Amino acid sequence: MHGEAHAWVPQVLFGLNAMWVSTLVLVATYAVIMSEKMNRAIAALLGAGAMILLGVLNQEAAIRGVDFNTIALLIGMMLVVAITRRSGVFQYVAIWAAKKVQANPAGILFMLQIVTALFSALLDNVTTVLLVVPVTLVITEELKLKPWPFLVALIFASNIGGTSTLIGDPPNILIGSATGLTFNQFVLNLAPVVVVIQVLTAALFHLMWGCKLHATKENRARVMSFSEAEAITDVRLLKQSLGVLALIIGGFIGAHSLGLEPGTIAMFGAALLLLLYCLGRNAEEQSHEVHHLFGEVEWVTIFFFVGLFIVVSGVEKAGVLGMLAEMLVSMTGGDMKVTAIAILWASAILSAVVDNIPFVATMIPLIKSMAPVFGGEQAIEPLWWALSLGACLGGNGTLVGASANLTVAGLAERAGHPIRFIPFMKVAFGLMLLSVAISNVYLVLRYL
Amino acid sequence: MSCQAIISNPPAILEKSTTVAEALAILREKGVNALPVTDAKGHFLGVFGLRELIVLLLPRAVRLGVEMGELGFVSDTLDDLRHRLGAFAKDSIGKHMAPHRAVRAETPLVEALMLLYRGDSYLPVVDGAGKLIGIVSANDAMTRVVEGI
Numbered sequence: 001m002h003g004e005a006h007a008w009v010p011q012v013l014f015g016l017n018a019m020w021v022s023t024l025v026l027v028a029t030y031a032v033i034m035s036e037k038m039n040r041a042i043a044a045l046l047g048a049g050a051m052i053l054l055g056v057l058n059q060e061a062a063i064r065g066v067d068f069n070t071i072a073l074l075i076g077m078m079l080v081v082a083i084t085r086r087s088g089v090f091q092y093v094a095i096w097a098a099k100k101v102q103a104n105p106a107g108i109l110f111m112l113q114i115v116t117a118l119f120s121a122l123l124d125n126v127t128t129v130l131l132v133v134p135v136t137l138v139i140t141e142e143l144k145l146k147p148w149p150f151l152v153a154l155i156f157a158s159n160i161g162g163t164s165t166l167i168g169d170p171p172n173i174l175i176g177s178a179t180g181l182t183f184n185q186f187v188l189n190l191a192p193v194v195v196v197i198q199v200l201t202a203a204l205f206h207l208m209w210g211c212k213l214h215a216t217k218e219n220r221a222r223v224m225s226f227s228e229a230e231a232i233t234d235v236r237l238l239k240q241s242l243g244v245l246a247l248i249i250g251g252f253i254g255a256h257s258l259g260l261e262p263g264t265i266a267m268f269g270a271a272l273l274l275l276l277y278c279l280g281r282n283a284e285e286q287s288h289e290v291h292h293l294f295g296e297v298e299w300v301t302i303f304f305f306v307g308l309f310i311v312v313s314g315v316e317k318a319g320v321l322g323m324l325a326e327m328l329v330s331m332t333g334g335d336m337k338v339t340a341i342a343i344l345w346a347s348a349i350l351s352a353v354v355d356n357i358p359f360v361a362t363m364i365p366l367i368k369s370m371a372p373v374f375g376g377e378q379a380i381e382p383l384w385w386a387l388s389l390g391a392c393l394g395g396n397g398t399l400v401g402a403s404a405n406l407t408v409a410g411l412a413e414r415a416g417h418p419i420r421f422i423p424f425m426k427v428a429f430g431l432m433l434l435s436v437a438i439s440n441v442y443l444v445l446r447y448l
Numbered sequence: 449m450s451c452q453a454i455i456s457n458p459p460a461i462l463e464k465s466t467t468v469a470e471a472l473a474i475l476r477e478k479g480v481n482a483l484p485v486t487d488a489k490g491h492f493l494g495v496f497g498l499r500e501l502i503v504l505l506l507p508r509a510v511r512l513g514v515e516m517g518e519l520g521f522v523s524d525t526l527d528d529l530r531h532r533l534g535a536f537a538k539d540s541i542g543k544h545m546a547p548h549r550a551v552r553a554e555t556p557l558v559e560a561l562m563l564l565y566r567g568d569s570y571l572p573v574v575d576g577a578g579k580l581i582g583i584v585s586a587n588d589a590m591t592r593v594v595e596g597i
Contacts, residue, residue: 088518095521134516137509142522222528230520411515415508 008061010318013054022056022318026362029311034354041300044307051314065313066306069177069263074124074305075297076266077167080248081127082296083273084241090119090131091231098139103223105145105213106206112136113153113202117161121168121191122249125158125404126298132158133411142222147417149209151408152427156201156396158404160435163392164194166262167252170403171360171391175384176262178364179377183252183262189385193442197393197435204431237277244273301403308361316365325369334373337448340386341440343367347390348436352397352429360391382447389439397432399424451560452553454592455573455582458484462496464542468504468533471496471541484572484580485545492572492580494545504536504544505529550574551584560584 010018029047033040051057057065084090097115101107112132120128132154140147162169166176166186176186232238251265274293278286315321332338343363350359367387371380395402399409399421409419459478462471462485475483475497482497509516524532536544550572551560560571570585 085517091517091521130515134509134512137512138507138519138522141507141509222524225523226521227523228521230523231518233518233520411512414512416511417508 008058008317010057011055016054018056018318019320019323021054022051022315023320025050025054025056026311026315026320029307030354030358033358039300040355041303041307044304044311046307048307048310048314051310056314056318057310061317062310062313065316066309067174067177069261070173070309071302071305072261072263072267073167073173073177074170074302076263076268076270077124078127078297079270079293080241080245080266080273081123081131082293083237083277084245085131086234087238087241088231088233089238089241091135092228093119094132094135094139095226095228095231098223099226099228103139103143103215103220105143105215106210108139108143108223109150109153109205109210109213110202112150113157113198113205116154116157117198120158120161121165122245123168125162125169125402126407128158128162129154129404129408130411133408137411137415137417139223139226142226143215143219145213145215147412147415148419149205149213151412151417151419152424153202153205153209155402155405155408156205156428156431157198159392159395159402160194160198160201162404163389164191167266169388169392169395170357172388173262174357174360174364175388178368179384181381181384182256184256186388189381190388193389193439196442197438200438201431201435204434208427240276241273244269244276247272305357308358312358312361312365315362321362321366322369325366328366329370329373336374336379336382337444339370339374340382340443340448343383344386344390344436344440344443347387348394348397348432351391351394352401352432354400356391356395356402360387363387363391382443385447386439386443389443390436393432393435393439396435397425397429399428401432449557450554451551451557451571451573451584454557454584454588455553456585456588458570458572458580458583461486461580462541463488464493464545465540467537468501468539468541468544469537472501475501481569484548484583485541486580490579492550492574492578493542495548495572496541496545500541500544500546501533504533506532548572550578550580552576553581557589561589564589 012018012021025047029043032038032043048062052059052062093115094112097111098108101111116128116132119131133151136150136154137147140150159169163172164187166172166183172186175181248265248269251260251269252262255262255265274290278289281289328339332342347359347363367380367383370383371377374380395405399405399419412419459480460474460483462474462483464485464487480497482495482499485493485496487493503510507519507522510519549563549568551563552575553573563571564586570583572580573582573584575581
């Protein structure tokens with residue numbers, strides 16, 4: 001991908017050491033992101049600008065550092081969800097699931113976790129919780145139950161479910177795009193352990209909360225009187241959305257043999273659904289609708305990724321990551337088992353306290369440069385699964401561990417049911433460690 | 449021209465310690481949609497009206513705004529709505545009032561008209577210390593304009 005003819009040699013201002021300068025920019029950028037004093041997109045873009053202005057990268061090298069496959073995949077899926085949600089299908093499924101268990105609180109707690117985990121496997125985690133939390137709040141209010149157990153369980157389900165596919169969680173999108181691992185490889189390697197973790201987590205939530213939840217007959221009858229059919233606002237749009245979504249998923253599954261990247265499939269699917277959505281509307285209406293749908297793309301996330309890619313590309317080009325990889329290899333003695341387990345646990349603990357996206361973006365080139373020591377790209381495949389499991393599941397550890405957690409906390413606060421940092425961590429950190437321990441056993445048994 | 453010329457007295461002023469039930473009675477008695485809310489010293493704090501009452505009839509998730517999406521699937525009866533509102537009857541309106549933009553007496557009339565055009569039915573007018581001194585309503589503004597025709 002990066003032709004040698006275009007290789008950029010850092011020419012840092014005043015002849016300063018490129019390694020030190022790029023590391024300083026990276027550390028400063030990450031420190032500002034973690035402090036949450038500045039919007040993370042601004043911080044990442046300033047860091048990216050600094051890499052170029054200081055001469056670690058030139059503009060051409062910086063743009064080559066941006067993974068446009070990831071960007072296209074994110075934007076494409078955001079557009080597809082923005083249109084699909086207008087059909088009301090997600091509310092329909094949540095209500096259907098609640099009624100399927102006769103509005104029994106323990107049953108609803110279980111069903112909403114399963115629905116969330118499944119949605120999350122196919123959609124971004126933040127999107128999933130934005131779709132499921134509002135209807136969950138309506139259901140728990142009708143049942144006169146505190147929403148806290150439900151919301152905590154949804155956070156877990158979104159992060160666990162998202163771990164199972166290439167498109168389910170940003171760390172997986174990043175890993176898939178950088179390594180060329182396919183959609184099917186992600187499912188085959190991660191879904192088995194994810195299913196075990198989700199079932200076990202749901203069982204523990206049942207023992208902790210589910211079996212103690214009680215709702216009166218009258219309140220359950222109120223939920224049973226919900227009409228899921230009324231949630232569907234546009235049947236034509238529903239059919240179009242589900243059709244295109246099925247095509248996209250089919251595309252992801254068959255993409256490898258066609259030589260197509262996930263970014264192309266998601267973006268083409270989005271364009272197709274936009275076309276169907278705009279059919280029959282005049283030019284002015286089309287322009288209005290498309291403008292609004294593009295407005296629903298989370299541009300903060302997109303620009304955060306762009307900035308981050310450039311910052312990481314800077315430290316990579318300066319040789320910092322290669323040096324760190326050598327140090328890591330010498331620390332683990334070049335032992336695959338030790339390296340994989342170290343990556344799993346370090347990713348989990350770090351992802352519980354800091355944003356997992358910058359961490360994974362940095363780890364990818366670092367792990368890549370370890371490939372020669374372990375005998376090539378194929379040999380390091382277990383390391384990618386260790387990174388994915390650690391980074392995705394680690395996000396459950398604290399309220400700030402993943403964007404989905406903060407999104408749920410934000411929604412809960414606005415609805416008058418705040419989720420606090422410490423009470424959440426008391427429940428979540430242990431459960432997160434348990435899920436990582438299961439992943440550890442799985443990795444050892446299957447790969448190491 | 450400033451707002452000064454068309455400032456009028458509000459039909460009533462609600463204190464933030466007023467209960468929801470009392471506020472509802474005052475709104476119905478005066479036949480208005482919303483009234484300004486002040487603290488005991490007369491500082492303007494926000495408004496409380498039918499909009500703030502309607503949200504108390506609905507599931508709390510409605511307060512999420514656009515993220516709630518549609519609510520067509522909920523089939524609550526009138527009794528359910530009464531029951532929900534009843535739970536808030538003794539709350540002070542300070543907990544449920546909405547923040548609201550206020551203008552000053554010296555605010556240009558055209559600016560106030562633009563704010564009225566954007567959806568406010570009237571604008572509270574405050575002095576430099578934030579005390580409520582009156583309101584500017586669309587009705588008063590229109591009456592003043594028509595007088596000259």
